[in-house]
Amino acid sequence: MENALGQFPPTAAAARARLADFAPKAGESYARNRNFDFGPVRHTRVSTLSPYLRLKVLDEADVSRAVLEHMDGDTAEKFLTEVWWRTYWKGWLEQRPTVWAHYRTDLTQLHNDVQTQSGLRNRWETACLGKTGIAPFDAWAHELVRTGYLHNHARMWFASIWIFTLELPWQLGANFFLRHLLDGDAAVNTLSWRWVAGIQTRGKTYLADPDNIAEYSDGRFADVHGLSPTAVPVAAPDAPDRQPIMALARYRPTPGARMGLLLHSDDISAGRLLAHLDLTPVTSAYLDTAARQSPWCIAPHIADFRDAMAQDVNPGTDILRDIQALVHWVRENRLDHIVAPHAPVGATRDVIARYRQRDGAVPVHEIRRDIDSAAWPLATAGFFRFRKHIPELLDRFMRGTAAPDPS
Ligand SMILES: Cc1cc2nc3c(=O)[nH]c(=O)nc-3n(C[C@H](O)[C@H](O)[C@H](O)COP(=O)(O)OP(=O)(O)OC[C@H]3O[C@@H](n4cnc5c(N)ncnc54)[C@H](O)[C@@H]3O)c2cc1C
Known part of the structure; x- marks a missing residue:
């Protein structure tokens, strides 16, 4: 069985190559075979793009565009629905943190x-x-x-x-x-x-x-015994009421101010961010929050994958492992403020929130991609209501590169 980084090379080029290879197969073959699990290193009927989508090395628009170069929307419907299902979950949680x-x-x-x-x-x-x-x-x-x-x-x-x-x-x-x-x-x-x-x-x-x-499982696991024949729903409180998506203040670069760019695993590729906003940071760093995902230790391949990807996408970037390192980075580079891609609900948002509470913390301006600003508020109820908006989202975001929200 191949290990994690063998199966998922941590480079943007590998992500793009995987997308290019899979895109022609995203139609009927995917719809028919996507539920088959053929076992380790044989996941050939699905895209295995998720680690790259997770870091936003690719986004929904990149993936949708690549697929629709090969087929029409009806043929790709099943695959595109799965891709946007991820977006739906992100928007749902964003409104119920x-x-x-x-x-x-x-x-x-x-x-x-x-x-x-x-x-x-x-x-x-x-x-x-x-x-x-x-x-x-x-x-x-x-x-x-x-x-x-x-x-x-x-x-x-x-x-x-x-x-x-x-x-x-x-x-x-x-x-x-x-x-x-x-x-x-x-x-x-x-x-x-x-x-x-x-x-x-x-x-x-x-x-x-x-x-x-x-x-x-393609017959790999026949005659499984001992599974529960029933599944009684787990007791839990009702879902909380929706809250508005976090509003982000409009970012206006201050002439002469020293700005540091802080990347993280919710959006590791800042190239577009910089290009669209014409930002010139004095330095950049990658904030590694993997260890914050759990009270137990995290598999080393997670940080290895993200670190290598951070270096691939932004060569020479510093890697910061904790808040102390973040404080040191700000001080050493005499930063007046930080610009970061928006951190949705999760470990990185928690770390940034804790940094903001520290004495002497400099302002952190978050910038959200336009595609997220448009899609997340649509996750108001169940997926099927969200799904109706997929064609208009495709229409809007496949025309050009997905620009960040100018806020
Ligand atoms: C219990 C459980 C936990 C999961 N945890 C995660 C997780 O932490 N991160 C994660 O990205 N996915 C998670 N999924 C969803 C799904 O299993 C993976 O996204 C998918 O298996 C990734 O493989 P792929 O890229 O080959 O998918 P493909 O079938 O090729 O789909 C393409 C893309 O669509 C998205 N997608 C596919 N299926 C789903 C789905 N059911 N829900 C939401 N998005 C989907 C993913 O971004 C995926 O890369 C979870 C599913 C279950 C049932």
Whole structure:
């Protein structure tokens, strides 16, 4: 089994090459075969673009445009729907940030429970180490830890078995994914786990079924026994009311002021940001917040992938591992302010918020891409309402490069 960086080379050129290779296959073949998980290093029927989309080395417009050069929108419909599903989850969480805050609070409590309750610790360790005796589950646990990737169907089966057969808290499962996935994302991951658990779409759970696993794992896992035959929705509070998307103050460069550009894993490629706003930073840095994604340690391949990508996209950029390093970077470069791509709900936003509260912190101006400003507010309710807007989003953002919001 190839390791994570072997399977996902951390360069923008590799991302573009993967997109170019996959784009002609995004039509009928994808619609017919996308649910088949052929196993490690054989994920040939899906795009495996998610680690690159996660860092915004590619965005929805880049991917949609490349695909529509080969086929019409109807033929690509299934694939484009998946691509924009990610955007929908981002917008949904952006308008309900307390869902992330509650998940983090639950996780802190569970971190303590795992230390103090040996029964829970043993069941959790057995699952994370892939030693449950449920063959496909154990294989997916190993694949995830080794490669930083799982097929979507495997993620659904895995989460379902974690919650309904092993009866482990969904938050620990979501955390296990965030500790290993190269594409691990606060919105997509948290909300997908909630969806499997029957919290996101109230009362609608996802049950892993042995026949379905046998068929879609291409026969690799026939005769799976011991799975829960039922999936009772997990109890949870109702979703909070929507809040407006965070408003960003309009950024006006001050002549003579020393500005530092701060990149992070929610938008690692700032080239467009600079080009559109004609910004000339005195220095740039990449803020690594991977360790903040979990109270437990994070797989080294996550930081390795992001660091290498940061260097590839912005050669020579400094890498800052914590707030102390950020403070030092600001001081050493005598910065008057920082410009950063907008950090949506997640670990990086939490770190930037903590920096802003420090004495002597310089202002951090966030700039959001226009595509996000336009799409996220449309995630008002369920996905099917959002989906109706995909054609107009395609129309608007495929005409040119996706410009950042000038705010
Ligand atoms: C429990 C669970 C946890 C998940 N956690 C994450 C996560 O942390 N980060 C993440 O990017 N995806 C997550 N997903 C969604 C999905 O599994 C991955 O995006 C997909 O498997 C990535 O592989 P791909 O690029 O080959 O996908 P493709 O099928 O080629 O799809 C193309 C792109 O569309 C988007 N996409 C595809 N499926 C979904 C989906 N179901 N929901 C939202 N977006 C989708 C991704 O950006 C993906 O790269 C999760 C799904 C489940 C069930």
